[in-house]
Amino acid sequence: MEEIRVNEEVLGRLEGEELAIAVVTTTKPDFYKQWSILPAAEKLGVPAIVINTGQHYDGLLGYGLKEFSIEKSIAFDLGVRGDLLQKAYEMLAKAGGVAKYLRTRFPKTQFVPVVHGDTIGAGIFPIGWMFGSGKKVAQNEAGLRGMSPPFSTDPEKYIELQREGEWKLARQEPFPEQWDTFVAGASSELHFAPTELNRQHLLREGYPGDRIFVVGNSVVDAMEYAKKNPPEVSIFEEYPRLDRYDSWIRVDIHRRANLIESRFKVIVEGIERLVRRGQPVVWVELPGTKFAVERYGLRGKLDTLAENHENFLYTPLWRDYSQVMEFLRSGNCIAELTDSGSMQEELNQLGLPCFTVRYNTDRPETVFEGRSNLLVPPHRKLFTGLLEHLLSRDELLDEMSHGKKLYGRDVGVKIVQKIKKLHDEGLSMMRTVAEVEGLKKGEEINFL
Numbered sequence: 001m002e003e004i005r006v007n008e009e010v011l012g013r014l015e016g017e018e019l020a021i022a023v024v025t026t027t028k029p030d031f032y033k034q035w036s037i038l039p040a041a042e043k044l045g046v047p048a049i050v051i052n053t054g055q056h057y058d059g060l061l062g063y064g065l066k067e068f069s070i071e072k073s074i075a076f077d078l079g080v081r082g083d084l085l086q087k088a089y090e091m092l093a094k095a096g097g098v099a100k101y102l103r104t105r106f107p108k109t110q111f112v113p114v115v116h117g118d119t120i121g122a123g124i125f126p127i128g129w130m131f132g133s134g135k136k137v138a139q140n141e142a143g144l145r146g147m148s149p150p151f152s153t154d155p156e157k158y159i160e161l162q163r164e165g166e167w168k169l170a171r172q173e174p175f176p177e178q179w180d181t182f183v184a185g186a187s188s189e190l191h192f193a194p195t196e197l198n199r200q201h202l203l204r205e206g207y208p209g210d211r212i213f214v215v216g217n218s219v220v221d222a223m224e225y226a227k228k229n230p231p232e233v234s235i236f237e238e239y240p241r242l243d244r245y246d247s248w249i250r251v252d253i254h255r256r257a258n259l260i261e262s263r264f265k266v267i268v269e270g271i272e273r274l275v276r277r278g279q280p281v282v283w284v285e286l287p288g289t290k291f292a293v294e295r296y297g298l299r300g301k302l303d304t305l306a307e308n309h310e311n312f313l314y315t316p317l318w319r320d321y322s323q324v325m326e327f328l329r330s331g332n333c334i335a336e337l338t339d340s341g342s343m344q345e346e347l348n349q350l351g352l353p354c355f356t357v358r359y360n361t362d363r364p365e366t367v368f369e370g371r372s373n374l375l376v377p378p379h380r381k382l383f384t385g386l387l388e389h390l391l392s393r394d395e396l397l398d399e400m401s402h403g404k405k406l407y408g409r410d411v412g413v414k415i416v417q418k419i420k421k422l423h424d425e426g427l428s429m430m431r432t433v434a435e436v437e438g439l440k441k442g443e444e445i446n447f448l
Helices: 006-015 030-033 039-045 085-104 118-134 156-165 177-186 196-204 219-228 240-242 261-276 287-294 297-308 321-329 342-352 383-390 394-400 410-426
Strands: 019-025 048-052 075-079 112-115 137-140 188-193 212-214 248-252 281-285 314-316 331-337 353-355 373-375
Touching: 006 048, 006 075, 006 287, 019 030, 019 039, 019 118, 019 410, 030 085, 030 112, 030 219, 039 048, 039 410, 085 118, 112 118, 112 188, 112 410, 118 137, 118 177, 137 177, 137 410, 156 373, 156 383, 177 188, 188 196, 188 410, 219 321, 219 342, 219 410, 248 321, 261 281, 261 287, 261 297, 261 383, 287 297, 297 314, 321 331, 321 342, 331 342, 342 353, 342 373, 342 394
Parallel strands: 019 048, 019 112, 048 075, 112 137, 137 188, 188 212, 248 281, 248 331, 281 314, 331 353, 353 373
Antiparallel strands: none
16 A cells, blocks of 8 residues: 655645645546636635545656646645555545544644545545544535436437437446445535536435535636647647548547447447448547457457558547647547546537437536537447437537537636635534524534
């Protein structure tokens, strides 16, 4: 087990402070989705530190810490390693240890940890923090709940059902992400929700409405940052072939459910068929993709497809977030085929069609409100036919490119402003029922 690394220079900034925000980062998406809280806190005069779990630490997955200048704010690196189980128990223990340490060293400082979304850190870190400090946390991107429309194997009918049908809760997938965000809600005192739909999910589950705030999604802040800070090396320099076509579909597949052999092979077969028909496809290999390709013996198949078809490019993971944004904004990409949650948000903001390879989504608003997204489940009787149908519908693609933008702006600033205001009003990070009902105030839970 790795030791916790402590940066005393960063912690020294907290001496004598009444309030401090502790931004928790775990995986690659956290680095860009949590980043904007740091400059917002600096702008508003609120001390902020980073507690990094350390599970994405190499020069590729961990590059976002450098790209977004997060490294200089890391007070604790927990050094979490291993498989899902090892990460979970290490993180829980280390989060609790950090909570106790900060409670002892800074007894007069109110710490507000902010976890993000549906990562394992959102599910596990707050448990350790809560049992180590007797306080709850804040969740950025709260209230993500999987939903699904009625299903049909007829492409046109399925599109209609997605856009006009009655959606229902379907929280089984993706796992563990849907578990993570659900558990994070129970460990959070403050819920920063991207949309009103997310707020309604939380209200239905019984969370007090005065601690749920619709602020938008902080991915828009990262996108704006990337627009102003282009990559050191253009993605078109790394892969010159990307400049040969202006109609690429970019593919990224990594969710555990899609790595099931039957589903993954349906996805590979569908992409192969598109390529052989002449559709330019660039497939980016994420760690999950690599696992499935090697486990099912598909490396040779994909290599051969790339060798024989100029319109197929299979690449390693792109290091820079700004490279992804550069490509999506370039005009050379017409759509994304993805099972990513963040991509559904980013493509809505960019005005690019998103084809989500899932039976459900925790961003359903991008389908029936934003109209920028459609589900393309990895079902053998639907996947390829639906993809081909979508790509033949120019008027539909045009409509998806002009959908309603859903996720706001300056989200990091809104989060910090709300935390600061609540602190000034006497914020409790572990309220009792009596406090929620207005019967008592400041009823401290101190038995931990």
